[in-house]
Amino acid sequence: MSTYLTKRLLYMxxxxxxxxxxxxxxxxxxxxxxxxxNIKLTAERKAELREIYGLxxxxxxxxxxxxxxxxxxxxGTSLAQQxxxxxxxxxxxxxxxxxxxxxxxxxxxxxxIVGVVSAYKQYSWFDTLVMVAIFAAMSLPSFFIGLFLIKIxxxxxxxxxxxxxxxxxxxxxxxxxxxxxxxxxxxxxxxMVLLGLGSLTRYFRSNMxxxxxxxxxxTARAKGLKERKVxxxxxxxxxxLPAITLVGFELPALFGGSLIIxxxxxxxxxxxxxxxxFGLRDYPLLMGFTMFIAILTVIxxxxxxxxxxxxxxxxxx
Amino acid sequence: xxxSTILLSSLLLVGSLLLTACSNNSNTNNAAATGNxxxxxxxxxxxxGSAASSSPAPVPAGALSEPYTASDLSKLPAAAQKRTDTxxxxxxxxxxxxxxxxxxxxxxxxxxxxxxxxxxxxxxxGVPIPELAESWEVSEDQLTYTFHLRxxxxxxxxxPLTADDVAFTWTIQYDKAYDGGSSLxxxxxxGGQAYKEGKATxxxxxxxxxxxxxxxxxxxxNATALVxxxxxVLSKAYYGKDYKFGSLEYIKxxxxxxxxxxxxxxxxxxxxxxxxxxxxxxxxxxxxxTEHFIYKTSEGDVWQFLETGEVDYASFSATxxxxxxxxxxxxxxxxxxxxxxxxxxxVNLKHExxxxxxxxxxIMYGLDRQSIYVDAQQGAGSIANIPASPISWxxxxxxxxxxxxxxxxxxxxxxxxxxxxxANGIREKDGKPFSIHYLGSKSKNTDxxxxxxxxxxxxxxIDFQPEVFADFNSLVSKVExxxxxxxxxxxxxLTDPADGFMQFFDGEITDYENPKFxxxxxxxxxxxxxxxxxxxYKELYQLFNDELPILFTxxxxxxxxxxGRIQNLSVSPFIGLAGSLPEWTLK
Numbered sequence: 001m002s003t004y005l006t007k008r009l010l011y012m013x014x015x016x017x018x019x020x021x022x023x024x025x026x027x028x029x030x031x032x033x034x035x036x037x038n039i040k041l042t043a044e045r046k047a048e049l050r051e052i053y054g055l056x057x058x059x060x061x062x063x064x065x066x067x068x069x070x071x072x073x074x075x076g077t078s079l080a081q082q083x084x085x086x087x088x089x090x091x092x093x094x095x096x097x098x099x100x101x102x103x104x105x106x107x108x109x110x111x112x113i114v115g116v117v118s119a120y121k122q123y124s125w126f127d128t129l130v131m132v133a134i135f136a137a138m139s140l141p142s143f144f145i146g147l148f149l150i151k152i153x154x155x156x157x158x159x160x161x162x163x164x165x166x167x168x169x170x171x172x173x174x175x176x177x178x179x180x181x182x183x184x185x186x187x188x189x190x191x192m193v194l195l196g197l198g199s200l201t202r203y204f205r206s207n208m209x210x211x212x213x214x215x216x217x218x219t220a221r222a223k224g225l226k227e228r229k230v231x232x233x234x235x236x237x238x239x240x241l242p243a244i245t246l247v248g249f250e251l252p253a254l255f256g257g258s259l260i261i262x263x264x265x266x267x268x269x270x271x272x273x274x275x276x277x278f279g280l281r282d283y284p285l286l287m288g289f290t291m292f293i294a295i296l297t298v299i300x301x302x303x304x305x306x307x308x309x310x311x312x313x314x315x316x317x
Numbered sequence: 318x319x320x321s322t323i324l325l326s327s328l329l330l331v332g333s334l335l336l337t338a339c340s341n342n343s344n345t346n347n348a349a350a351t352g353n354x355x356x357x358x359x360x361x362x363x364x365x366g367s368a369a370s371s372s373p374a375p376v377p378a379g380a381l382s383e384p385y386t387a388s389d390l391s392k393l394p395a396a397a398q399k400r401t402d403t404x405x406x407x408x409x410x411x412x413x414x415x416x417x418x419x420x421x422x423x424x425x426x427x428x429x430x431x432x433x434x435x436x437x438x439x440x441x442x443g444v445p446i447p448e449l450a451e452s453w454e455v456s457e458d459q460l461t462y463t464f465h466l467r468x469x470x471x472x473x474x475x476x477p478l479t480a481d482d483v484a485f486t487w488t489i490q491y492d493k494a495y496d497g498g499s500s501l502x503x504x505x506x507x508g509g510q511a512y513k514e515g516k517a518t519x520x521x522x523x524x525x526x527x528x529x530x531x532x533x534x535x536x537x538x539n540a541t542a543l544v545x546x547x548x549x550v551l552s553k554a555y556y557g558k559d560y561k562f563g564s565l566e567y568i569k570x571x572x573x574x575x576x577x578x579x580x581x582x583x584x585x586x587x588x589x590x591x592x593x594x595x596x597x598x599x600x601x602x603x604x605x606x607t608e609h610f611i612y613k614t615s616e617g618d619v620w621q622f623l624e625t626g627e628v629d630y631a632s633f634s635a636t637x638x639x640x641x642x643x644x645x646x647x648x649x650x651x652x653x654x655x656x657x658x659x660x661x662x663x664v665n666l667k668h669e670x671x672x673x674x675x676x677x678x679x680i681m682y683g684l685d686r687q688s689i690y691v692d693a694q695q696g697a698g699s700i701a702n703i704p705a706s707p708i709s710w711x712x713x714x715x716x717x718x719x720x721x722x723x724x725x726x727x728x729x730x731x732x733x734x735x736x737x738x739x740a741n742g743i744r745e746k747d748g749k750p751f752s753i754h755y756l757g758s759k760s761k762n763t764d765x766x767x768x769x770x771x772x773x774x775x776x777x778x779i780d781f782q783p784e785v786f787a788d789f790n791s792l793v794s795k796v797e798x799x800x801x802x803x804x805x806x807x808x809x810x811l812t813d814p815a816d817g818f819m820q821f822f823d824g825e826i827t828d829y830e831n832p833k834f835x836x837x838x839x840x841x842x843x844x845x846x847x848x849x850x851x852x853x854y855k856e857l858y859q860l861f862n863d864e865l866p867i868l869f870t871x872x873x874x875x876x877x878x879x880x881g882r883i884q885n886l887s888v889s890p891f892i893g894l895a896g897s898l899p900e901w902t903l904k
Contacts, residue, residue: 032790268589
């Protein structure tokens with residue numbers, strides 16, 4: 001296991017290195033830089049600014065410098081926001097994480113329960129209803145559901161706030177603050193759960209159906225085990241195994257922010273910030289964030305491999 | 318698919334932000350086409366807050382021409398009803414860089430315009446008037462500006478504001494590490510270049526005469542200098558404490574802790590959420606009447622916030638639909654407004670066919686601008702024919718050709734220019750077919766333009782090839798590469814009429830060489846006499862209207878809707894909310 005880990009870590013470093021180079025070059029080759037967009041500047045001023053920002057240096061030199069600083073924990077200063085990149089992450093990423101973590105958790109819990117029950121009662125009215133609902137949810141565009149819910153629940157009925165994370169100007173602390181945030185995140189979480197639920201439920205349902213047809217389930221039942229025990233101890237565990245791979249991929253998504261949801265609900269997350277930075281060619285921020293997601297992806301895959309082994313000792317690493 | 322739609326529109330948002338990004342003067346608020354940013358406010362005369370008349374004025378052809386007063390304040394949402402000492406305004410995306418001269422986005426400019434006062438401000442027509450400076454003199458040769466500061470000026474922490482602070486503010490903009498967008502360095506202050514190159518430790522042209530008086534000498538006259546020099550003042554004691562020539566990095570740490578002298582001071586900045594401001598008791602005009610002012614970050618649609626009472630003030634495109642919807646709310650006052658900008662198409666003057674004035678005129682006659690910019694926008698626009706906004710003091714229609722849609726005239730001009738209809742209906746000259754390669758940014762307006770222009774150009778016998786960019790940077794790169802014939806742009810906020818010609822001096826348009834233009838342009842800058850300048854600009858506008866080095870397209874029209882409880886909300890198109898905000902009260 002430990003040699004495996006060492007090897008994996010080494011691979012990870014190589015992958016990250018290659019990814020960073022690739023990403024850096026891609027950004028460098030995209031037409032236009034941070035200064036291009038400011039059409040009010042004279043050619044001389046543009047040259048001066050490129051000099052100040054170091055944008056006039058060759059790509060590889062810039063990359064080297066960036067790597068060097070990154071190793072020292074310095075991801076540079078955002079050009080557009082005039083703040084250190086890491087500080088910006090701190091400002092925005094936890095908001096995204098909060099939203100994503102809560103909705104991912106709810107999505108999984110609901111998907112497992114609904115998936116298992118509808119697999120167990122395959123072709124029952126419940127199963128049919130679930131399948132219809134799933135297709136309906138999957139075929140709706142997120143911005144449509146989002147705006148629809150805002151219109152009904154926030155604007156017309158005034159039950160929930162239409163957006164943001166706290167009531168504007170509020171100085172609430174402690175429980176009152178918590179209550180405010182929960183109220184504000186209800187709508188975005190509902191939309192995110194609705195959107196994620198469909199595919200995951202289908203996934204669990206079909207896994208469960210496969211497992212329930214296995215011989216060992218029949219054996220378990222034949223032994224006279226209680227149906228509940230058969231379902232939850234024998235079947236569910238095996239049905240959930242393949243899902244561990246999915247868990248690893250959730251990790252970057254937790255921190256990556258959802259551009260659409262954050263935009264519709266005015267949520268102060270990193271997704272919006274990232275998109276804006278792309279339009280402005282704010283390289284320090286773009287590079288920092290992309291690398292961060294790359295690192296999370298690699299860690300996520302490693303994490304799911306290890307989990308897999310823990311869950312199923314037959315799996316060799 | 319939907320992901321990409323959102324992606325594209327957000328890129329566009331960013332594009333429009335950049336397009337209008339304010340870089341020279343933080344007084345200038347920014348108008349983004351998205352209708353949710355706070356921009357320079359409506360052009361109504363005097364106070365409009367008093368609910369004197371309740372009968373709405375009739376709406377002529379899609380646009381609101383008169384301010385409209387809320388019909389039923391009892392409909393005001395509870396959230397807005399509850400506020401007694403707080404006004405909330407939506408703003409697209411303040412980043413937290415609140416130091417004037419050092420911010421990259423115009424949205425930060427909206428914030429800093431409330432945190433900092435200027436030496437000189439402008440009135441509703443853009444004419445300079447005193448603010449921190451009580452008065453000023455300009456020397457006979459138009460080179461030396463002497464500012465006299467008011468007595469007992471204070472920064473918000475109570476420390477005195479003197480001529481030394483002004484000198485410091487001007488000086489650091491000549492630092493070689495200065496990376497902001499201020500246009501002060503382009504004024505050529507005497508000795509500024511030497512300072513920048515490190516050959517001098519102070520700037521020769523800047524002289525502190527006494528704590529209340531400071532003078533500055535330029536190398537050549539420039540009528541815009543008064544407003545540029547007369548911008549915000551940074552405290553030397555605060556911003557200059559760690560200053561060493563050649564390094565300005567330290568200032569970034571102060572961005573989120575601004576020390577200003579404006580009507581409000583920063584209470585708290587919550588990234589991505591809100592900017593909380595509190596009234597400054599040391600403001601030279603007296604403490605503002607409303608204690609708290611909040612800019613709420615609101616990306617995208619702001620309707621829902623106005624409808625739930627979470628914001629008190631928002632701007633919208635002046636379409637018939639929007640105006641009807643706003644009136645139906647009942648609790649908002651509405652102000653019509655034309656921003657101080659104009660839209661135009663940059664022409665690639667390097668291309669043989671477009672070098673010809675007759676061809677450019679033919680395009681102007683041959684494009685149905687009324688359909689594209691007025692009718693298709695439900696009246697939220699009007700036609701531009703000169704490089705100035707209708708609200709500028711220099712604006713004129715005298716001797717200006719309106720280029721009314723006239724395809725026959727266009728064809729005739731093209732014939733005259735030697736472009737004759739070839740075999741397949743496309744015009745040719747010397748065997749070369751006439752084609753127009755058009756670049757535009759991704760937006761609904763561009764879609765409309767392309768649809769109409771395609772038909773219009775086909776009727777003229779011109780092969781029209783549109784190309785649409787989702788990303789503003791890519792578009793600009795393409796333009797810089799020279800691979801285009803026409804490209805649509807809009808100016809940023811214009812304060813001085815000279816700003817309307819900016820594109821000819823900042824390296825954007827390099828191929829228009831006309832000695833007459835330069836002569837008139839410099840003549841207008843060489844004097845500070847408004848009437849004299851007006852006359853010169855009229856000549857300039859007539860010249861441009863005939864020569865068409867750029868093709869004028871349109872003016873935008875917007876409306877501002879605000880909580881009917883707000884009183885004393887008067888507006889000036891050049892300085893945004895900052896002008897009247899200290900007077901706002903909640904009824």
